[in-house]
Amino acid sequence: MQIIMQNIHKAFGTNEVLTGVDFDLLEGEVHALMGENGAGKSTMMNVLTGLHARDKGTITIDGKETYFKNPKEAEQNGITFIHQELNIWPEMTVLENLFIGKELKNAFGLLKMKEMKALAKKQFEKLSVSIPLDKEAESCSVGEQQMIEIAKALMTDAKVIIMDEPTAALTEREISKLFDVITSLKKEGVSIVYISHRMEEIFAICDRITVMRDGKTVDTKEIPETNFDEVVRKMVGRELTDRFPKRNQELGETVLQVKGLTKKGIFEDVSFSVLEGEIVGVSGLMGAGRTEIMRAIFGLDAMDSGEIWLEGKKVIIKSPDQAVKLGIGFITEDRKDEGLILDFSISDNMILPTLSSFAPKGLINDKSTKEFVDMLIKRLTVKTESPDIAIGKLSGGNQQKVVIAKWIGIGPKLLILDEPTRGVDVGAKREIYQLMNELTERGVAIIMISSELPEILGMSDRILVVHEGKISGVLAKEDATQEKIMTLATGGQ
Amino acid sequence: MNSIQSDSKPGMKNMMNAVTQKLGPLLGLIILVAIVSILNPSFLEPLNILNLLRQVAINALIAFGMTFVILTGGIDLSVGAILALSSALTAGLIVYGFDPIVAMIIGCILGGLMGMVNGLFITKGKMAPFIATLATMTIFRGLTLVYTDGNPITILGENYLFQLFGRGYFLGIPVPAITMIITFAILYIVLHKTPFGRKTYAIGGNEKAAFISGIKVQKVKVMIYGLSGMLAALAGAILTSRLNSAQPTAGTSYELDAIAAVVLGGTSLSGGKGRIFGTLIGALIIGTLNNGLNLLGVSSFYQMVVKGIVILIAVLLDRKK
Amino acid sequence: MNSIQSDSKPGMKNMMNAVTQKLGPLLGLIILVAIVSILNPSFLEPLNILNLLRQVAINALIAFGMTFVILTGGIDLSVGAILALSSALTAGLIVYGFDPIVAMIIGCILGGLMGMVNGLFITKGKMAPFIATLATMTIFRGLTLVYTDGNPITILGENYLFQLFGRGYFLGIPVPAITMIITFAILYIVLHKTPFGRKTYAIGGNEKAAFISGIKVQKVKVMIYGLSGMLAALAGAILTSRLNSAQPTAGTSYELDAIAAVVLGGTSLSGGKGRIFGTLIGALIIGTLNNGLNLLGVSSFYQMVVKGIVILIAVLLDRKK
């Protein structure tokens, strides 16, 4: 199948998101679509598949102008979209999820369970996925859920598959499995639109690349004819120097020390410490238990045993408000679900953990609030016209900066960052790294969970590797390599 | 990788959960029946059980429709008013000279249409189900009163089939109970064995994703509210036959009993999770309470207190499992 | 990047939205008042306006509490029953010999405690607010009937202050209206100017995020349900004084009127979005409807239909803006 999209325009109300995008897809190619957060990549694909109607422009499929009315119609015509946000029903089984909206039924209108099971099994085998079909989707890890989505898409006999950040939640292993699948799909003549913020992947798997900026196409090139720096320059519109900014490392006293943290079946005997000004990276496979450990430290989940020491004093943290009082901040991995109140303004989100300090006499002081918020917006270079704009309107990277700002506001001793750059574009990523560095220079201790090995290697002073809920190794910055981390993460084979 | 290892345990846990989810309400019912029959053995007499089934039928039918609605994450406060309006219209048709059975069928269709009106406000009008059906509840009730001028409609004649429908027996079983069981069987299949049922769950679980997955969310919702209205009208037909008249105030606050039955049956008010079998059990629990407390001579004031407490306990236990 | 470009215009749109959000319900009220007073000029007579304010006070007070509850994404169906129970207990204390004002204060505290019981079931018991308060509604109503034995409690004596509270005038304004306005002023400040108010919105906007930000979600919720209960009891005290008796069936279905007022005022049932000023307007709209339709001699049956339609239209317009 061959698709040509020309001069596509799309506005949401007065917000002009696409202002003349050109994009074309050849049969059997893997075409990367890159651009900063909010550049309009997802919107472009939503226009193609009929979720949004275009305002202007033409779409030609195999030489014929074609406009789909809804995603279902697109799918029936061989175009499948694996969305950036997972479309998973947590309470349904894996099998039910696989067939939602396209169940097989017999002449009486009843479900054909056997056939559906057999089909699902076959598909899972192809992907070498081994999730039981009657498992509830909510007890699957994010990575498993992503694989379910991919399997679902592959079952439609698609001729075009759009993958919107498919690897954001996948481990290296799962990613390499996905790449195998992509390669074999390509051989069958299937075309793939591949949207990702991970540069390595683009160069590893794609044939061509289109870069978008501010709702326009900047350039389309064959992959061998371009390089990392050029792509970044085109995306950001300016030169971006080193990817991981340098920092003067100066470590101080121990801020956090945990001993023997245990929660049955999730993690066991976890002990480590973090120093003033130190960034401790936490690596591991999907579902290794990294998030769970941090949630327990922050008082979000109960644990069975273990001690937490903060600045040499033993503390008991039973709920987040206690953690906040002790000067701990937690930037969760799911920004929209746990980090932000999307309808709230930037300002209201930022002051949330420090509310009472703005109301010494009971009433919130608008002036001091404004000063505080303006200061944070400036310091974190949040791109917004006004602090009173609803945060849901900002791009992903800017949203993430507001989450960080919120925690900087409490004057933290310890910041826990769980996948701080997930789904964030290169430009914003670098600014977040810069910010982490500034914080450590002021003596803040940082724990950073990340599934991106380059990030772990580039940013951490020390690296903890978690395997099945246990710390399987600690690596100093100097000794760490991708291979060593992967070995520890998979249990040391 | 990891998935393989972590399976064995969650698998077991899942199964246990599934068992308690399925059996939790049933267990509650059994305990309740045991208590009542120890205190008053006449509860278990076949005649009383049949009695109870007949009494339960009306609430159960409404609650079946409510189950679909709640599974989509909605709520339908208008069922009691739809029951009354469709019942009044049915009776009006009978008085006008229609064959009672034909009138009943028309009544059910009208009930279905009223439900679809709800569905349209909720989907096309993007209104919260609570407020849309609160408004139509008031409107339908008002229309009933306007139509009947506040008086019951009587003189429904002596049509045998019509009288059978609410009062009769078939093979010794009250006809309303049979209607309830047949309806249950059909809806069980619809909910658990057809794409329509899957879509119902999918909408409740994640509406946006359902839409993106090509489910015609609006159409399905309108049909579900229509189903709810139609079942309320069916319940109304039973009531009309039983009372041999259409009462303008019939069905007042039936929506609350139906919702209670659904929730007692383990269906979550936030949608996407639950089973219609549970609703049947939930309706039986409420019926047993009403019937049992009466048999035990508990004053109606204390009955309210006991019913409230039972709902609290049942839901709390359900949370803990 | 993108945000800068797109801001200027949405900024305007935001402002427009904010204006219609603030003025939408008010506009609705003005139109309604205009229509009614054209049809019957006596509506605008000062005496009738004062009359209307007094009539609105009870619903408005309950609706203020309901606003907080709904802003957190919850609902409180038990307010009518709390009103009745606290009113009965207050009357009981007066009959027992307590000073009526002291009894009233105790009644409000008891109402607050009943509300906190709701809050505990919802937070500690992890129950859906709808079902928890549905159960306590039944329980509180049952307890009222048990306590009063179904009879109104009368002979509340001739305490001047107590009688003033529901029936009196202060500077020519009915005391219930004054109570309503003072309460409104206090709650307005609490909701819009204090951390507590911000937390209320935050919980409704995203409960998980609020919790992770260190807000004591459970504590805030329990306080909010307590507030709702206390305001219901305060409304109950006014009613007790107005009716010079505690009626066991008082407050039946008041929860629905209160919810309607909140929604008419533009507060979203899904929480996090809305304003207490809107609720005041919403209560006035309902009050104007009740009073106006009476003045226009519309029969009570048609009144129900009209009220339902007005709610539908108002909410639909609100959606479209």
Add this chain to the structure above:
Amino acid sequence: KPDKKESLKDMKIGLSVSTLNNPFFVSLKDGVMKEVKALGIDVIVVDAQNDSAKQVNDVEDLIQQGVDVLLINPTDSAAISTAVQSANNIGIPVITLDRSADKGKVEALVASDNIKGGEMAANYMVEKLGEQANVAELEGVPGASATRERGKGFHNIADQKLNVIAKQAADFDRSKGLTVMENLLQANPDMKAVFVHNDEMALGAIEAINSSGKDIMVIGFDGNEDAISAIQAGKMEATVAQQPELIGKLAVDAAKDVLQGEKVEELIAAPLKLVTKDK
């Protein structure tokens, strides 16, 4: 304060009814309407839908419209007092129908004697079944004055001469009458008769008794059309018939007299009569 009205043409009556969801009150209203039409008087009707608080508001709204006289059918005798007092304050005369007002000045109460009606039912049972027969009672809306008074009258006699083995509330509602009766039958197989506080409930109870195949004497209250035909068909034993239309008519007549400055009786009783198959 309204002036004394010579001509009926300028007279405006306000009628506040407790509820129009019950045929009894609909007849009562109809009685009022017929009489005002005959006399050429203007009338405004409001319906409190059984809510005492709404009724107080309704009465205020009537006063606002400048009615010359108020006919009030209270939802509750205690709760209506303040409304009566506010009418008194402005000088608008009040007449209550069917139920009394505890406080305030009322020109007249037009009603049946509910206590006496309860007694009539009990006496009839004693007469038919002999002393100490097992009987049950289906009560109306808890707390309503009709419930209280009918119960009181019934027990005045029954507590001595009958054996009341069960009582339950069925809220004056036909469908509740049906289910509550079913349960009472199950719990009390040896019941001989039941006194039901109104005909609506009695008609529900009859359906329950019919399907149980038992033979139980049902005595209702009100004298509804449906009930009378049930009695004629032999499905129901008797009813204590009230005359709601007459109550309405008598109230209008009294109102007219009051406005024309004539004296009226404080208690105007609408006669009750026991209706059975024979009479």
